[in-house]
Amino acid sequence: MPELPEVETVRRGLALRISGRRIVRAELRRPDLRRPFPPALAARLEGAVIGGLGRRGKYILIELDADGVLLLHLGMSGRVTTGSAALPAARHDHVVLTLDDGTVIRFNDPRRFGLVDYLNRGETARHPLLAGLGPEPLGDEFDGRYLVKALAGKLTPIKAALLDQRIVAGLGNIYVCEALFRAGLSPRRLAASIGRGRADRLAAAIRLVLTEAIAAGGSSLRNYVQADGALGYFQHHWAVYGREGEPCPGCDCAEGVRRIVQSGRSTFFCAKRQR
């Protein structure tokens, strides 16, 4: 389940391998993912020279030539692998790009919640998928002062508010649970009830869990990629996510980590530490 740290890890790994290379072949092995591929995508990709790689929330932006951008979203199950042409396309390899040095990039996505789009660089900020995104949680704009303002009047649990990409871009179910635990805030607390003090703690916790996860991804990237070329997932230790019934870390409460369902999603938390 790629969230901001996994996407950032993929971006960094990809940048090392494909920046400056020319795409010599683009194979679209189906016409769509979550939505249809844009018209003439293969033709736009073939011959293009790859520039820098950026990220906005959970989207990867790959600069092509002087004015193009390839937009990728990994959805739930998307993976990007780099390798040689020797490997035949596997099941769920939906987009396969061959570069001028023989590198083959494969976008594999079993559940097909991912997305591929092509845009002109000038319209990046206005693109419908990007325009409404909230600030980058690791950027200068994001802090307690911003959060208080963004959450004001929201009669929804803080858990749901943080999953809303318009409030802050890049968090998913795992890192929201982890950040709320680190901040000592109940996932059920109404967003509007978060004042400056709690917002400061929450913003700091969000930055911390993301920064730590990116560091873990970076350190595991080298070995992981050598194993099978896959970028997108790495082993990481969660404090509460997926740990229902286990002892709460750093707390001796009898109940341990609890799981509840909020807006159809699992939330993991400690009822004693998080208020």
Place this chain on the structure above:
DNA sequence: CTTTCGTCCTGACTGC
């Protein structure tokens, strides 16, 4: 307007 909920999809897992 705001907020919630169903939907898309496949693979991993559970229980009989």
Place this chain on the structure above:
DNA sequence: TGCAGTCAGGACGAAA
């Protein structure tokens, strides 16, 4: 062992 049923979740669009 096999198979049906359940669950996982990002983001969008419909519904309340």
